[in-house]
Each structure stands twice: as structure tokens, then as C-alpha cells.
Amino acid sequence: MLDPLALAVALPLLGALLVTMLPGWSRTLGMLTALATTGVALWLTVTVWSGEGLRSDLGGWGVPLGIGLRADGLAAALVAMANLVALAISINATGYFGAAESSRKFWPLWLLLWTALNGLFLAADLFNLYVMLELLGLSAAALGALTGTREAAEANLRYLLVGLLGSMTYLLGVALLYTAYGVLDLELVAEALTPGPVAWSALALMIGGLLLKSALFPLHFWLPPAHANAPAPVSAALSALVVKAAVYLVLRLWLDLFDGIATLPAAMLLGLLGAGAVLWGSWRALRAERLKLLAAYSTVAQIGYLFLFLPLLTAAPDGDTRERLLTALVLLALTHGFAKAGFFLAAGLVQKSTGHDRIRELGGAAQSLPAATFTIGLAGVALIGLPPSGTFFAKWVLVGQAIALGQWWWALVAMAGTLLAAAYVFRVLARAFNREPTPKCFLTDPRTEIPALLLAALSALAVGLAAQPIAVLLGAGV
Amino acid sequence: MNLDPYLPLAIVLSSALPGVLIFLLGEDSYRLRTALNMFGALLKIVLVGWMIWGVFHGHVYESRLTLMPGLELVLSADALSVLFVALSTVLWLVTTIYAIGYLEHSPNRSRFFGFFSLCVSATVGIALAGNLMTFVVFYEILTLATYPLVAHRGTPDADHGAKVYLAYTMSGGVLLFVGAVWLQTLVGQLAFTQGGLLGAAPEALHGQFIVIFFLLLAGLGVKAALVPLHGWLPQAMIAPAPVSALLHAVAVVKAGAFGIVRVVYDVYGVEFAHDLGLLTVLGVLAATTIIYGSIKALSQDGLKKRLAYSTVSQVSYIALGASVLGPIATIGGLVHLVHQGIMKITLFFCAGNYAETLGVHRVSEMNGVGRRMPWTTLAFTVGALGMIGIPPVAGFVTKWYLGLGAASAGAYWVIGVLLVSSLLNAAYFLPILYRAWFRPPPEHWPKEPVLSKRLETAPSLLWPPVVTALLAVIAGLLAAAPFSPLEWATLIAEREYGR
Numbered sequence: 001m002l003d004p005l006a007l008a009v010a011l012p013l014l015g016a017l018l019v020t021m022l023p024g025w026s027r028t029l030g031m032l033t034a035l036a037t038t039g040v041a042l043w044l045t046v047t048v049w050s051g052e053g054l055r056s057d058l059g060g061w062g063v064p065l066g067i068g069l070r071a072d073g074l075a076a077a078l079v080a081m082a083n084l085v086a087l088a089i090s091i092n093a094t095g096y097f098g099a100a101e102s103s104r105k106f107w108p109l110w111l112l113l114w115t116a117l118n119g120l121f122l123a124a125d126l127f128n129l130y131v132m133l134e135l136l137g138l139s140a141a142a143l144g145a146l147t148g149t150r151e152a153a154e155a156n157l158r159y160l161l162v163g164l165l166g167s168m169t170y171l172l173g174v175a176l177l178y179t180a181y182g183v184l185d186l187e188l189v190a191e192a193l194t195p196g197p198v199a200w201s202a203l204a205l206m207i208g209g210l211l212l213k214s215a216l217f218p219l220h221f222w223l224p225p226a227h228a229n230a231p232a233p234v235s236a237a238l239s240a241l242v243v244k245a246a247v248y249l250v251l252r253l254w255l256d257l258f259d260g261i262a263t264l265p266a267a268m269l270l271g272l273l274g275a276g277a278v279l280w281g282s283w284r285a286l287r288a289e290r291l292k293l294l295a296a297y298s299t300v301a302q303i304g305y306l307f308l309f310l311p312l313l314t315a316a317p318d319g320d321t322r323e324r325l326l327t328a329l330v331l332l333a334l335t336h337g338f339a340k341a342g343f344f345l346a347a348g349l350v351q352k353s354t355g356h357d358r359i360r361e362l363g364g365a366a367q368s369l370p371a372a373t374f375t376i377g378l379a380g381v382a383l384i385g386l387p388p389s390g391t392f393f394a395k396w397v398l399v400g401q402a403i404a405l406g407q408w409w410w411a412l413v414a415m416a417g418t419l420l421a422a423a424y425v426f427r428v429l430a431r432a433f434n435r436e437p438t439p440k441c442f443l444t445d446p447r448t449e450i451p452a453l454l455l456a457a458l459s460a461l462a463v464g465l466a467a468q469p470i471a472v473l474l475g476a477g478v
Numbered sequence: 479m480n481l482d483p484y485l486p487l488a489i490v491l492s493s494a495l496p497g498v499l500i501f502l503l504g505e506d507s508y509r510l511r512t513a514l515n516m517f518g519a520l521l522k523i524v525l526v527g528w529m530i531w532g533v534f535h536g537h538v539y540e541s542r543l544t545l546m547p548g549l550e551l552v553l554s555a556d557a558l559s560v561l562f563v564a565l566s567t568v569l570w571l572v573t574t575i576y577a578i579g580y581l582e583h584s585p586n587r588s589r590f591f592g593f594f595s596l597c598v599s600a601t602v603g604i605a606l607a608g609n610l611m612t613f614v615v616f617y618e619i620l621t622l623a624t625y626p627l628v629a630h631r632g633t634p635d636a637d638h639g640a641k642v643y644l645a646y647t648m649s650g651g652v653l654l655f656v657g658a659v660w661l662q663t664l665v666g667q668l669a670f671t672q673g674g675l676l677g678a679a680p681e682a683l684h685g686q687f688i689v690i691f692f693l694l695l696a697g698l699g700v701k702a703a704l705v706p707l708h709g710w711l712p713q714a715m716i717a718p719a720p721v722s723a724l725l726h727a728v729a730v731v732k733a734g735a736f737g738i739v740r741v742v743y744d745v746y747g748v749e750f751a752h753d754l755g756l757l758t759v760l761g762v763l764a765a766t767t768i769i770y771g772s773i774k775a776l777s778q779d780g781l782k783k784r785l786a787y788s789t790v791s792q793v794s795y796i797a798l799g800a801s802v803l804g805p806i807a808t809i810g811g812l813v814h815l816v817h818q819g820i821m822k823i824t825l826f827f828c829a830g831n832y833a834e835t836l837g838v839h840r841v842s843e844m845n846g847v848g849r850r851m852p853w854t855t856l857a858f859t860v861g862a863l864g865m866i867g868i869p870p871v872a873g874f875v876t877k878w879y880l881g882l883g884a885a886s887a888g889a890y891w892v893i894g895v896l897l898v899s900s901l902l903n904a905a906y907f908l909p910i911l912y913r914a915w916f917r918p919p920p921e922h923w924p925k926e927p928v929l930s931k932r933l934e935t936a937p938s939l940l941w942p943p944v945v946t947a948l949l950a951v952i953a954g955l956l957a958a959a960p961f962s963p964l965e966w967a968t969l970i971a972e973r974e975y976g977r
Contacts, residue, residue, distance in 0.1 A: 324546055370589075374501070386622055387615035393545055396611065396659055404663040411659075415652045422648045426625075430637055433629040441504045442588075467545035 004044035005056045005069040008079065008118045011037045016111035023104045027094055030107040034090035037114060041083035048076035049473045055124065068124035068185060073474040074330065075121045078248055081334045082117050082241050084458075085341045088451035092345050093233040095448035096352070102146055102231070109146075113139040113237065120245045125184040126174045129249065130167060137163030137213070140242045144230040155225035162212060162222045166246075169209030173202040190257050199261045206253055207270075214246035216270075216307060217277035220300045224284075227296035232348020235292060239299045240341035244333055247306050251329070254310060264314050271311035275413040277304025282420035286427065291347045291357035294424060295340065298383055301417060302336045305398075308410045312401050321401065327471040328397035334470070335390030335463045339382035342456030346375035349448055362431040370442050371449040373432045378456035380425035385418050390464035485529055486553035486606045487541040489563065490599050492522040493570070497595025503588050512578055515591055519571040522602075526560075526567045530961070533560050534969075540608065548666065551615065552608030556672070557970040558744070558812070561963070562605035562736050565816050566728045568949075569823055570598045572942045573728075576827055577720035579938025580834065590630055594724070596623035601729045604736060610658045610668035610745060617654065617701075617733060621647040624730055627721045628714050639716040646700050646710040647730075654697025657690045661745075664690075670740060672973050674747015684754060687746070691756050694741050695763075702734025702797065703790045705767040711790060715782045719830025722782060726789045727823035732815065735796040739812065742800045743974050752803045761801030765895045767794040772902035779840050781829045784906060785822070791899065792818050792865060799880055802892060805971040807883025810876055812967035817864070817872035820950045824861035827943035828854050835935040837925025841910055846919025851934040855914050857947035862907040864950050867900050872953040875964055 015033025019026040048054060048071050055070040071079070093110070097103035116136035123129045141160035145152050178184060180202075181192040193199050215223040223243070227235050254262055281301030288294040309329045316322045349372040351357045367373075385391035395414055402410040443449055463470075496518035503511055529539060533555050540554040555563075577594065581587055600623050603616030621644070629640035662668050664683055665676065676687060700707045711731070715722060725731060742751050742760070751757050771791030778784040795818065799811015831854045832838040832847060848855040864871030877896055884892035929936040957964040 320547065324548075327546055370501075381622065386618050388619070392615070392618075393549060396549065396655075397546070399656065399659045400663050403660055411656065415656060418652055419648060422644070426641075426644055430629065430641065433626070433637065433640070434632040442502050465543065465545070465551075467549070471546055 003056050004040050004047060005054050005071060005122055006058060007040045008037065008044055008083075008122060009069065009115055011040060012111045012114040012118065016108050016115060019107040019111065026104050026107040030111065031090060031094060033111055034087050034114075037118070038083045038087040041079050041118070044071060045076045045080040045473070048073060048476055049469070051476055053476070067128055069122045070124040071122055073476045074248075074252070074326075076476075077330050077334065077470060077473050078244070079118060079121045081337045082121065082244075085240050085337055085455060086114055086117070086237065088455050089233045089236050089341060089345070092236075092348075092448050092451045095445060096231065096233050096348060105146060106143070106231075106234075109139050109143045110234075110237075113143060113242070117241055117245055121248065124186055126177065126186065126189065127184045130171050130174060133167045133170065133213070133246075133249070136242060136245060137167060140238055141226075143234045144226050144238060146231050146234060147229065149229065151225065152229040155222075155229050158222050159226040166209040166212035169212070170206050171209075173205030173209065176202045176205065186252075186256060190259070193257065193261060195261050199258070203253075203258050203261060203266075207250060210246050210250045210253070211270075211273075214243055214250060214303060215300060216273050217280055217300065217304060218273070220277065220281070220303075223300060224293055224296040227299065228290065228292040232292075232344055232351065235295070235348070236341040236344035239296065239344060240337045243299060243303060244337055247303060247333070251306075255313070255326075262314060264311065267311040267314035270307050271410060274304040274307025274310070275410065277301060277307070278413050278417040279304075279420070282417050282424065286420055286424040288424075289358060289360065291350060291359055291362070291428065292344065294359065294428070295343050295347055298343075298421070298424065299336075299340055301421070302332075302340070302383065305332055305394075305414065305417065308398060308413065311407060312398070312405055312410070315405050315407065316401065321404075323471070323475065324397055325401055327467065327474055328394040330474060331390040331463065331467055331470060332394035335382050335394070335459045338455045338459035338463060339379040339389070339391075342375050342452045342454075342459060343379040343383070345448070345452035345455070346372040346379070349375075349445070349452065359428055359431065362428070363434045367432060367434060369444065371444070371453055373429070375449075375452045375456040376425075377429055378453075378460040380429060382456070382459040384421040384425055388464050389460045390467070393464050393467055482532075482537065482539050483541055485525065485532075485539045485541075486555055489522060489525045489529065490553065490603050490606065492525060493518045493595045493602065494599035497592045497599065500588055500595065501592040505586070505588055507588075511588065511591060515574050515578070515595070518595060519567075519574050522567045523571060526563055529555050530560055530564060533557060534961075542608075548662070549611065550609065550667075551612050552669065553603070553606040553612065554608035555606060556670070557966065557973055558739070559605045559607075561812065561815065561966050561970065562732070563602055565732075565819050566598060566601045566605065569724070569728050569819060569946070572946060573720050573724050573823065575938055576723070576830070576942040577718075579936050580718065580720050580830060582936075586630065589626065590718075593623050593626045594721075597627060597724065597729050599623075601733055604733045608670060610661065610670070613670075613737065613740065614651075614654060614658050617737065618651050620729065620733055621651060624725065627725075628717045630718060630721070631716065633716075636716045639713040642713045643710045646707065650697045650700030650707065652697075653693050657693030657697060660686070660693070661690050668745065670744035672744060673976055674743065674750050675745060677747045677750040688754055688756065691741070691746065691751070691754070695738065695760070698734045698737040698741065699763070700734065701730050702738060702793055703731055703767070704734075704763050704794065704797065705770045705790070708767070708771070708790045712783055712786045715780075715786050719782075719826060719833065722786075723823045723826035723830070726786070726826060727819040731789055731793050732819060735793050736815065738797050739800050739815070743808075748800070748803060748808070748974065757801045757803060760797055761889070761892070764794040764797035764801055765892070767791065768798065768895060768899045769902070772899055772906065775906045776902065779842055781832065781839060781841055781844070781910075782826070784841060784910075785825050785829060788825075788865060788903070788906070789822060791903075792822065795876060795880065798892065798895070799883070802880075802884050802887050802889050804883050804887040805975045806879055806886055807892075808971045808974065809964070809967045810879030810881075810883050812970055813879065813963050814876040816963040816967075817876050817950070817953060820946050820953060821861045821864040821871070821873060824857050824943050824946040824950060825865075827939075827946065828858040828861070831935050831939050831943065834939060835926070835929055836923040838923065841913070843920075843924065844910060844913045845917035846914070848915040849919055850923070853934060853940060853944055857943040858914070859911055860947040860950055862911060864954070866903045866907055870951060870954045872950045872957075872963075875954055875957050879964075
């Protein structure tokens, strides 16, 4: 019974049920669940890292009938990141929501979202992936609307509908494959799949639906208002994890399922959209008037970088080059996850202490909250791609391979994005230097500040330097 | 247990870790902060001393971290890195003492000293970088660590200066990044190699090598303040005096110049760079910068601004030395790395002292400061004479070797540049000295707080320039002694030219 795969999905689900039944204990139960789930997730990652791919069929029903879960290196890497971030968000949330009414509403939805995340990363067949995708979209939209303001309700209703459209399109593709081949398990479908109209239509439908959910330019319109209007811990989860889950699925399908069917022109198209996202997202972030809106547009841009890898991965010969590109891609995704979560949590601190997040008027706030300012600074290092963050090394590989594979234009995009990111990050940080009185001490509210600071520090200082273990993890359990 | 592989890392961390701890300190923990600063600075000196001894005796110190195949962070010590490490370590200690005195009672000291330490750590990382990627890593960290120091005062001017600084260095950083990555796709590993590592590459790549050289040079030239990339430097003068001192003598400007030296000697190889015709370009750029900076300095009334343009000019002697083929010019350029640092930091300390003690910020206000502050002015005089190149101060040694090297390489135009530049140096420094010593002082100084009862100013402000001025004289007088900067530069040149 002690199976980390099953536990990683079952624990948060159990926790969600418990906090629904015992709302008075929601904070305690929620934190216990968060700790236990994160522990299981790390156990899972270490197991995969030490060389075993994991696979389990719930209830003993084998393929093609049962619910299968499996973890390879890619899944394990993302599970580890997602769960660490989720733990930090949970700790921050205990302080952010306090004992207010919204705390009781937060925990059930949050643990449900966590279940969906882990389920999505670990699911082994296309239909389960759909279920998890739907659960993720529903819980995310509900969480986003927690503030109850008009803007939040509007933005999240749009988010919900767009999400439904996306997952429905995906489901259509799945149905097409199921009709043609009669199997849903990822590996079995991959074996059966032959190039042809069915495969191409399925590819277009599934990837198209997921692009909508991963907010790739120009389908990003729903993201900024939804992410900017949610409570800070929720924004952190939406930007760092939920969007990333959709991108993970694109990657999974592209690499495992449609390998050999996805053509270079198709990859070029996605790369082009990614380039659009990098430039447009960064530009809008630069023009944004509010801190959280800036962070949301920055997410649009950072998602774009991930798609720049697709044409390179498709063009790269198998072997070393491909492995390096994949490692860089994952490095970028992990770094962004930690950085963006830290950034949003810090933005939440600023918003709480000043009552607003208008960048123009942040002067004093940035000065009186050194910990939050440092968080934004460290996360900013990762967003810009300055060393020693993972983004820096990922961009090193990206630019190098773009030049080596003769697709140098992606290098130009990445560099332009870097400069734009520097401009929007330092637009915020410059506010920290004015002549307000000196802050007396570094921390003012440790419970909310430390998780944010740790996330940002991980993104800026640790993930990049741990590239080698991450590469080992990615190579494991395939 | 063999500790050698950890020594370079320890040298970087000996300032980085105290820096991080200082951030966490409350503003009032004056003693603890000072203790941490001094502990880091002294520990670094001990470690560097150990390293100098080892490198001289042929030990290899190397810390290495593999990220991916082909992506390695390497810190290692060769003779060239030791030269720069020793300079930054000694001057960091002096500057820290100066800064503690200078910033007494001013706000945000934890933030200041934290970034100050990080700035030095990044510089030392640049010095010890064993390949081009590691160099770029620390080069960018330096940009980041310096920004808060320039913006420190928080006035609109400081904000503007810091933004200009950032715009220049970030753009330069991107060019450097692209150049380095591109070069790596062509030749694989980019470990710094004595004698260069590109010479053996196939001729088909030479065209790309030339383009890449310009990318690298643009990236490094921003920090080294090569004309026309120098625009940020005078604006960054808004920073507090210890920052300007460190920026101009050790950290930012010198990091750029050091990078140029590395690229010319240890990536391209000086002979290969000469064959590609790149040295001529570098020489013309350096010469233009030397003359242009000096001419601009003539018309500046602000003392710090005049010194800033003097830096623009003087740092390019290093690039000029690198652009002339032949060991003697190489020695001249390398030794100036140290000499310019000691002399320029002295001048900036003195400028800071005049501002803090008397409220004097402009050259036109300096009449008779020599009578009020004889020791500071003496130090200033030594620095200024050194810059002009008058023996026995260190600057003379530089110019002598540069001239000799140019003559032996047949590049007589370099001697012309040296002559014109020395005349210009004299033209903008001698009037200051004349005012300071021979004009009568005014009845009231602009602003004169009491900093010390016995001395002309606070002791922690007075001793640093006196010490560095003394060092400048010693470096000139004892140039032939073992372990002098000149001897060490000779050692490097011998190893570079494989003799």
C-alpha cells in the first residue's frame, strides 16, 4: 500500500475531504496534509533519482482498464518543484488569510488543486490526464475568485470558460485517438500511432487545447486579469504551477506521444508564438502599472521561453544535444516556478502593508519591507536570467543550440527578452532606493516572509547550480 | 586532507558570506557589522597570501563544478588572476576601513556593506574565473551587486545615474553573453589557456572569430569605459566616495580591463589576435579613449568628475599595453592594472576627505586646502604625480615599460600617444596642486564639521589615503624587488609568451 505514486495523489484528496468536514480545524489539517504530501513527493523524486522509474496500477487493474500512475525523471522533477512551492504557499497562506472566513474557503479548494497537480504530473493515460486537467481548471478558477471582488469574479469566469474550452478541445483529440486505436495509455498509444490524418488532427486538437490553457501568445488574454486579481498565495500557485502543468502536458505529448509525427514546421510555429509571447509579455510587463499585473505578464513571457525550445528539440539529433536542451528546458521551468511564486508572495506582502500595489507609489513600502524587497530582487535575478540562476544556464544552452542548429533568430529573441525583463524588474527595484527612514530589522512577519524569501533564493542561487543532479534525474526512469 | 581545491572558492566566499550575514543585521548592530567586515577582509588577505606563495611555487588551485557536459564553473589561480586578486583584496580592506568612517551616521548601512562585500566577491570571482563562462557569471553578478551601491543615496540624481549604469552594463552584458556562447559553439570548452586557445582552429572560422571579438570587446568595453561606451561612468559619480574609489580602482572599470586582457592573451592568444588584425583595432580604441578622456578631464570643475574622466583615460593604458605585441608592452599594461588601482583609489579617498571635512567638491574651491589638510593633500599630490608619470611614483614605471615595449615592437605612434596624454595629465592635475599648495585658503570653508580634535580629519578617513599613497611610492621605488607588481607582471608575461 505504501506507494509514493498513489499517496502523492491520495493524500491531498483525503486532506481536502477532511478540511471540508471539519472546517474549524482547516488550518491545522491543511498544514499537516501539506507537510505529508510534500514529504511523499520528495520521497518519490529521490526514488526516481536513484534509478527506478515508477509505475503503479491502482486497484490491481492493469492496462488498458485501470487507473495507471507513473513517474519518470521529467514528472519527478516537476512534482518536486510543485510540491515544494505548494508547501511554501501553504505556510504563507496561514499568515496571509489568518483565521478569517476566507481561510476556510481556501483550504478545501487548495488541496483539491494540489491533488489535481500531482495527478496531472503522474497520470499514465490520456483520459486520466483529462480528468486531472478539468479538476485543476475548476479548482483554480474557484480559488482565483476568493477575493469576491467584481473584477476577480469576471476574470475568473472568463478563466473558467477558456479552461473548459481548452480541455474540451483536448478531449476531442483524445476521443479521436481512442476511436482509431482503442487504447488510452500513453505508452500504448505512442506505440500504435502512425503518421496520418488521424494523428495529425489529434495532435492539432490536443496541443491546441493545451496552448489555450498554457496561455501561449496570442491565447494569453485571459491570464493577466485572472492572475493579478487573485489573492497573492493563489496568484503564486496559478502562475508558478497551474500554467506550468499545461506546458508540461504539451511537452509530454510532444516528446513522448507525437515524437516523429510533429514536424519541424509545426514546431517552428510554436516557437514563433513563443517568441511573440516573450516580446509582447515582457513589453506589457514593462508598461504595467500594478505589481501583480507586471508579474502576470512576466509569466506570459516566461512561458514563451519554454516554447522556444520546441523547434530546437525537434531539429536536434537524438542523444547529447537533445538531453542538454531538455535539461535546460526543465531548468528554466523549475526556476520560473520558484521565482514567480516567490515574486507573487512578496507582492502580496507589499499589497498587505500598503493597501495597494501601484508601482509608481511603492517607494516607502519597498523601503520598509527589506525581506519582501530582497525576495523581489532575487526572483528578479531569476526572471531576467542573471547568474547564478537556472535561467542563466538555460539561456546559455538555448542560445548556444540556436546558433549551432542554425536557428539563430531564437537567440535574438531570448536576448531581447532578457533586456526587457531587466527593465521591468529594475523598474520595481529602483523604488527601494529613496530617502525613507532606514528599516530597523530585516524581517517583520517571518511566517509570510520566510517562505517567499526561500523560494526566491532557491530560484536565484540553487536550482542553476544543481543542474547536474537535475540532468541525472531527467535521464532516470525513462 | 588536501584543501587546495577549496582555496579559490574560499577566497570568493570569505567576502560573500559576511556580506549575506550583514544584510540580515539590524541597522543598529554597528559593532557586529564592523567585526564581520574586518573579519572577512583579514581572512581574505590571509587566504590570498597563501595562494600567492603557492602559485609562485607552481601549485595548482582549482575549484570546479560541472553543470552539464561542456558547462563548467571553474575557479582557478594562475599568475594573472593572483595579480588582480591581490590588488582587490588589499584595496578592499583599505576601502572598508574608509567606508566605515565615511558612512558613520548615514542611513542604510547594512544594505550598503552587504552589497559592498558582494561587489568584492564578484570581482575576486572575475579574477579567479578559469573559463569564459565563469567569467561571464561573475561579470554579471558584479553588475548586479554594484547597482544598489550607485543608487544608494536615493536622490533623483542617484536614481538616474544608477539607471544609466544599468542600461549600459546590461546591454554590454548581453553582447558579451552572445559572444561567449557563440565562441563555445565553435570550439567547445573555453578554458583560459596561456598563449591562447584559438590559434589552432581551422581557418574557415577566422571570420566568425573576428565578429565574436567585437561582441566580446563591446561587452567588456562598457565596464572598461572605452570610448564611445564610457557614458555611464561620469553619471555614476553620484555614488558615495568609497564606492567611486572601489569602482574606479578595482571593481567595475578594472573588471572590464581585466576581461580584455584575458580575452586577448588567454582566449585568442596575443599573436593570433595580432594575425587577425584585432590588436590594431584595440590599440586605436584605447588610444582614442586615452586622449579623449584626458581632454574631457581638462574642462571639469567637479573634482570627482575630473577624476572620473581621468579614469576613462588611465584604464585604457591597460588595453593599450595589450594591443602592442611583445612582452615588454604586456608588462607595462599588466602592471598598470595594479598601479592605476593604487593611485586612483588614493585620489578618490582624498576627494572624499575634502568633501566630508571641508565641504569642498569643486576644483575652484580648493585654494589652500594644502594648509588645512597637509597629509591628505600630500597623498593627493603623490597620486596626481603618479598619474602624470613622474618618478619615483608607480605610474612612471608603467609609462616607461609601455614606451619601451612600443619602441621594440616598432609601434612608435604609441609613444606619441603616451607623450600627448602625459602632457594632458599634467595640464589637468598640476593646476589642482598649485591651488592646493600655493593659493591662500578662503576665510570659511563651505561646510566644516569637527571630525577630529588632533588630526586634520577623522582617523579612519585619513589613514587609508596615506597608506595607499605610500604603496604607490613603494611600488615605484622597489619595482625591482621580488613580489613587486612589476616582478609579478614580468612573471605573467614570461608565461604568456612561453619563455
